[in-house]
Amino acid sequence: MKKLLISFAASAAVLFSMTAAASAADKHKICFIYVGSKTDGGWTQAHDLGRQQLEKALGDKVETSYLENIPEGPDAERAIERMARSGCELVFTTSFGFMDATVKVASKFPKVKFEHATGYKTAPNLATYNSRFYEGRYIQGQIAAKMSTKGVAGYIASFPIPEVVMGINSFILGAQSVNPDFKLKVVWANTWFDPGKEADAAKALIDQGVDILTQHTDTTAPMQVAAERGIKAFGQASDMIAAGPKTQLTAIVDTWGAYYIKRVNALIDGTWKSEGMWDGLKDGILTMAPYTNMPDDVKAMAEATEAKIKSGELHPFTGPVKKQDGTEWLKAGEKSEDGPLLGMNFYVAGVDDKLPQ
Amino acid sequence: MIIEAILLTIITAATPLVISALGELVTERAGVLNLGVEGMMVMGAVSAFAATAITGSPYVGVVAGIVVGALFSLLFGFLTLTLVANQVATGLALTILGLGVSGMLGESFVGQPGIKLPQINIPLLADIPFLGPLLFKQDLIFYLSIALVIGVNWFLFKSRAGLKLRAVGDSHASAHALGIGVIRLRYLAVMFGGACAGLAGAQLSLIYTPQWTENMTAGRGWIALALVVFASWRPWRVLAGGYLFGAVTIGQLHAQALGVGIPSQFLSALPYAATVVVLVLISHNRRMTLINTPASLGKAFVPDR
Numbered sequence: 001m002k003k004l005l006i007s008f009a010a011s012a013a014v015l016f017s018m019t020a021a022a023s024a025a026d027k028h029k030i031c032f033i034y035v036g037s038k039t040d041g042g043w044t045q046a047h048d049l050g051r052q053q054l055e056k057a058l059g060d061k062v063e064t065s066y067l068e069n070i071p072e073g074p075d076a077e078r079a080i081e082r083m084a085r086s087g088c089e090l091v092f093t094t095s096f097g098f099m100d101a102t103v104k105v106a107s108k109f110p111k112v113k114f115e116h117a118t119g120y121k122t123a124p125n126l127a128t129y130n131s132r133f134y135e136g137r138y139i140q141g142q143i144a145a146k147m148s149t150k151g152v153a154g155y156i157a158s159f160p161i162p163e164v165v166m167g168i169n170s171f172i173l174g175a176q177s178v179n180p181d182f183k184l185k186v187v188w189a190n191t192w193f194d195p196g197k198e199a200d201a202a203k204a205l206i207d208q209g210v211d212i213l214t215q216h217t218d219t220t221a222p223m224q225v226a227a228e229r230g231i232k233a234f235g236q237a238s239d240m241i242a243a244g245p246k247t248q249l250t251a252i253v254d255t256w257g258a259y260y261i262k263r264v265n266a267l268i269d270g271t272w273k274s275e276g277m278w279d280g281l282k283d284g285i286l287t288m289a290p291y292t293n294m295p296d297d298v299k300a301m302a303e304a305t306e307a308k309i310k311s312g313e314l315h316p317f318t319g320p321v322k323k324q325d326g327t328e329w330l331k332a333g334e335k336s337e338d339g340p341l342l343g344m345n346f347y348v349a350g351v352d353d354k355l356p357q
Numbered sequence: 358m359i360i361e362a363i364l365l366t367i368i369t370a371a372t373p374l375v376i377s378a379l380g381e382l383v384t385e386r387a388g389v390l391n392l393g394v395e396g397m398m399v400m401g402a403v404s405a406f407a408a409t410a411i412t413g414s415p416y417v418g419v420v421a422g423i424v425v426g427a428l429f430s431l432l433f434g435f436l437t438l439t440l441v442a443n444q445v446a447t448g449l450a451l452t453i454l455g456l457g458v459s460g461m462l463g464e465s466f467v468g469q470p471g472i473k474l475p476q477i478n479i480p481l482l483a484d485i486p487f488l489g490p491l492l493f494k495q496d497l498i499f500y501l502s503i504a505l506v507i508g509v510n511w512f513l514f515k516s517r518a519g520l521k522l523r524a525v526g527d528s529h530a531s532a533h534a535l536g537i538g539v540i541r542l543r544y545l546a547v548m549f550g551g552a553c554a555g556l557a558g559a560q561l562s563l564i565y566t567p568q569w570t571e572n573m574t575a576g577r578g579w580i581a582l583a584l585v586v587f588a589s590w591r592p593w594r595v596l597a598g599g600y601l602f603g604a605v606t607i608g609q610l611h612a613q614a615l616g617v618g619i620p621s622q623f624l625s626a627l628p629y630a631a632t633v634v635v636l637v638l639i640s641h642n643r644r645m646t647l648i649n650t651p652a653s654l655g656k657a658f659v660p661d662r
Contacts, residue, residue: 037460039570040570041468207363208614221568
């Protein structure tokens, strides 16, 4: 009985809080599902900033509501369905792990429109949107290779999904473009949001000798550990300079606001169509936080690379690139198509880790 | 030295689990099942951070964490002991309430740089090679955690008051017949549990990751609850279980950083599996387990007069 109670308790431990603005009849209701807390200082905060910009831009025409701290899995489906039932016209589900749940709910509610961030499954009423984070990671890799004295960086990863693997590969390719022998240690936290665990992962990597830290998890805890240990680090999703004023080199900053405004306007005009958006630095959906705590020549290099990526002159995934097992992936001069990137399930050479399958 | 660095990280990871599990152990030994550990812990975390940010002293923060944890548990006590509400449902509600209220209270503290609880070096002992930095160059909350294990063990099994508390947990009707104030003792036990959970929360926001992030307990309260059961309500086993869990958690991160090539999903599940297996093995004596299990756990008590 006791154990039963505990397991019941654990399954009921799924918590969410809902906030909704006062409802009005002629307003378009736009809803968001967040995987973390809207004040996480990272990924979810960036989405919530986008939501606030949407409210500001469209004023009385829209009403937004959101559910935060929704775990990926069966609970997500319930949360999304609750949104769809509550009169939302457009639901943004903002984490990769919501993909199958979004597809399921979208097929049940053909009149409601859905947009899923970073996924690859679409339907007539389900669009996807994504940002070319890997462009920023390539720049980070170059900076890391310049700034590291030990030639090895640490990477705190969340889940082995294509988006994360793509980021790791882009980082190491950027680093190798500066220092061909650069190495990367990867630790999978198997969570998007757990400050303690992210800090533990950061400590483990630093104890094993990395002197640059980068993360693909959502809180500022790794940045804080890096600051405490006196090494440099990169922020993720939001500018994390407050957590490490003397630590952050730059951060990939997600700026979803313009996209949300564009899509909701399309919904209001009746021109909304299901599509797969994948923009990057040049479109402004992804920006780099100021290049700080680095010498001027490194900063100049980073800025030059950023400009080249924006102009299309440089594609991070340009051959020759070998896979980790030594086989050739891209021939010299060959640029990767989007397809292989979106389904990426292998490491390129130089990553000191075995990819979890 | 990497071994020392690893051990230090393990201590930081295990301390909040040990403290909150000890508090819950005392509560459950008095026959009350409070599933609100996660909620009380997160309330402790936010209060400790806020009090530290406002006063500038992390020690005020520690006290605030303890006090708020205890006060928050009083709400549970009032509902389940005085109003005789269902303990399971009330505990769950306490967790949900705690996560919500802490998010609201903490909103203005998000992103603020935290102040870390200072290290206290114990003279002479701190100079012992290897062990010194691990055990005697620690912070207040670590020392408290060890004192709590020793103190709770002594209290439960060596003191008269502890005997009464266990009597209340085993058979509230008999204890009542003997003239023991069942409800009063249970209130105290619940508050002790809340104070410990609050202290564990303070450790999270003042030492583990000196910052406030909504939901930052990330399930540690539930792990503490499970630890109590698998440790069959024995303080030293709670200590062993907490440290084992911490050790495997940190060990698997290091194994990954070394690139051992074991799937990370398996490694991430390992702390849970290893802790359950080991604690079940050391608690395998069925008769002893039955003796240790508070027989009145989770049952409401209404004095018949």
